[in-house]
Amino acid sequence: MNKKECKKYVRRAYKRLIEVNKSLDEENIEQEMKNVLEEQMKEYIAYSKIAVRNMKNSGNIEITLKDILAQIDILPKIYPKYKAIDIANKL
Numbered sequence: 001m002n003k004k005e006c007k008k009y010v011r012r013a014y015k016r017l018i019e020v021n022k023s024l025d026e027e028n029i030e031q032e033m034k035n036v037l038e039e040q041m042k043e044y045i046a047y048s049k050i051a052v053r054n055m056k057n058s059g060n061i062e063i064t065l066k067d068i069l070a071q072i073d074i075l076p077k078i079y080p081k082y083k084a085i086d087i088a089n090k091l
Helices: 003-019 026-057 065-078 081-090
Strands: none
Touching: 003 026, 026 065, 026 081, 065 081
């Protein structure tokens, strides 16, 4: 288990629970952690799908991991999270 990643998600879930005045119990933290992870997963998938589409449309014959990772470094500067998810859902 990556403790840094785990703590990051726990912090986000905790802050959301506090914002909406929900009680801090096992069920609520579990549900909020699932929500945080799902939201993060959607974002990661969206940027990955857009990166692959961009690489395919650029005329590259062979797409490498390095190419995709380079695209992912740039894409968040171009598309905000909500826009990237919307575009990826249409792909």
